[in-house]
Amino acid sequence: MGIFDVYLLEALINGVLLGGVLALLSLGLNLVFGVIDVVWICYAELIMLGMYAMYFLSRVYHAPMVLAAAICIVTVGVLGVLLHVVVIAPLLGAAPINQLLATGGVLFFLQSAATILFGIEFKNLGVRLPVLKVAGMFISYARLLAFGAALIGMVLVYLFLRRTYTGTAIRAIAQDRQIMTLMGVDSRRIYVITSALGGGLAGLAACLLVLQYDVHPFVGLTFGPITFLICVLGGLGNFGGGFVAAFVFAEIISVGGLYLDLEWGYVFAFAFFIAMMFVRPQGLLARRS
Amino acid sequence: MLELTRVRAGYGSFQALFDVSLEVRRGEAVGVIGPNGAGKTTLMRVISGLIRPTAGSIVMERVDLLATPPHRIVEIGIAHVPESRRLFPRMTVEDNLKMGGFLPAARPKARRRFDFVYELFPLLRERRRQLAGSMSGGEQQMCAIGRALMSEPKLLLLDEPSAGLAPVVVDLVFALVQRIRAGGVTVLIVEQNVQQVLRIVDRAYVLKAGSIRAAGAAAELRDSAIIREAYLGV
Numbered sequence: 001m002g003i004f005d006v007y008l009l010e011a012l013i014n015g016v017l018l019g020g021v022l023a024l025l026s027l028g029l030n031l032v033f034g035v036i037d038v039v040w041i042c043y044a045e046l047i048m049l050g051m052y053a054m055y056f057l058s059r060v061y062h063a064p065m066v067l068a069a070a071i072c073i074v075t076v077g078v079l080g081v082l083l084h085v086v087v088i089a090p091l092l093g094a095a096p097i098n099q100l101l102a103t104g105g106v107l108f109f110l111q112s113a114a115t116i117l118f119g120i121e122f123k124n125l126g127v128r129l130p131v132l133k134v135a136g137m138f139i140s141y142a143r144l145l146a147f148g149a150a151l152i153g154m155v156l157v158y159l160f161l162r163r164t165y166t167g168t169a170i171r172a173i174a175q176d177r178q179i180m181t182l183m184g185v186d187s188r189r190i191y192v193i194t195s196a197l198g199g200g201l202a203g204l205a206a207c208l209l210v211l212q213y214d215v216h217p218f219v220g221l222t223f224g225p226i227t228f229l230i231c232v233l234g235g236l237g238n239f240g241g242g243f244v245a246a247f248v249f250a251e252i253i254s255v256g257g258l259y260l261d262l263e264w265g266y267v268f269a270f271a272f273f274i275a276m277m278f279v280r281p282q283g284l285l286a287r288r289s
Numbered sequence: 290m291l292e293l294t295r296v297r298a299g300y301g302s303f304q305a306l307f308d309v310s311l312e313v314r315r316g317e318a319v320g321v322i323g324p325n326g327a328g329k330t331t332l333m334r335v336i337s338g339l340i341r342p343t344a345g346s347i348v349m350e351r352v353d354l355l356a357t358p359p360h361r362i363v364e365i366g367i368a369h370v371p372e373s374r375r376l377f378p379r380m381t382v383e384d385n386l387k388m389g390g391f392l393p394a395a396r397p398k399a400r401r402r403f404d405f406v407y408e409l410f411p412l413l414r415e416r417r418r419q420l421a422g423s424m425s426g427g428e429q430q431m432c433a434i435g436r437a438l439m440s441e442p443k444l445l446l447l448d449e450p451s452a453g454l455a456p457v458v459v460d461l462v463f464a465l466v467q468r469i470r471a472g473g474v475t476v477l478i479v480e481q482n483v484q485q486v487l488r489i490v491d492r493a494y495v496l497k498a499g500s501i502r503a504a505g506a507a508a509e510l511r512d513s514a515i516i517r518e519a520y521l522g523v
Contacts, residue, residue, distance in 0.1 A: 165387070165391055165396065168380075168384055168387050168388060168391075169388065169391060171377075171380060171384070172377045172380060172384075172388050175377045175378060175379055175380065176375055176377055178339070178375075179339075179371055179375045180360070181337075181338060181339065181359040181360040181362075181363075182337055182339070182363065182368075182369045182371065183363065183388045183389060183391045184360055184361070184363040184364060184391050184392040184440065185360055185388075185391055186358070186360045187360075
């Protein structure tokens, strides 16, 4: 293999690894949108709070990593429920723009509150995971771990949606909201469960991202826009589309970043997004109407 | 079994039902016939809790349905096959049926209910892995009825089961309704297909412009002038 091929292969592999995490990120947002028909603009700020939870549990209280991760997932899941009960539920009948503005307000509220509570310093877990060297390529162990955990998380969600009655109701409600009462389903309960699930996925994402990124009050801006764009690219509420779009985006970022700067990868990805809005505004895997 | 007394209902400022009183006895098959826009679908919706009446009372076996949260009405034993079927189109037939058996009380019996529905509609067993939205209108209607039967209802509400179906399929659907009824399920059916529905029900009500204009045994109504009047508006 020539040196160039090795770099390209490394970029492709890193793209896949990044894609797994992006797919996990978009799944939570997509789930909430598909079921409740509300976009959590502040989704990435839940991740930010989860990253702080990991930081405090691990650095300050010295909790073992696995325990810290479990507490983080549960905590952010509870935050998701709170977000739904306090902000979303009272606005369910309101115009979509009001719901967007309200969750947008929560975004700035959480950023400001985090600044006051935690300060603006960048914080990290202080763990440096090793880098694997395979056939001349460098693959970060943190990325592999994140990819594996994201995959496991998504498989668990998939099984939950396929196998359980509650999961089936979650899929059904995304297709026909009005008749759910005829099935004996209390939609409000399904909304709360979905919010817990969406929050829990944000919590899992936080555990994985905190291994690679420093946490600060504005770290949500790093993940929020890209998560939202992936959901739109895949067709908002379309789980399969979001999954595919995450990998497409990640490969553009990773391979695009290979030829120029890393930042150029993002430029290409967002340019691709804008172009796709002209070509397939309904999403990559648009549903047949 | 089911008793509606002076029920009024509507959407916003539009009133669709005016003081409708109606009774269904255990084991009966009762029809509600009437022209388009008479309020037939609204009537079904107030019974199953999809919309709340503005006045009147609805009682099912001594349970006040208006004091029951809408999602608990199916627990009382009422299953509603809604107008235009309303299946979950991008879910499989099996998942659609599973949703019909969502009630915690129905879940332990799910295996038996699946067998019961598949025996009634053998075609659904063949198509169980197919997406519901990809089936023909008649197949979808069977799936919708099967979904309602999953909760083991005492009373089955059918809203225009023949709408949009080919005549041969309509005959099949009506024959199946008769079989379901023979199996001990009480049936309240709303139809525009007057002559055919009057052959399978015991009694019927004529609904026009939101009020009951006539009621009687199906055989009496079949040739009566009231029907002609309700439809031709003479």
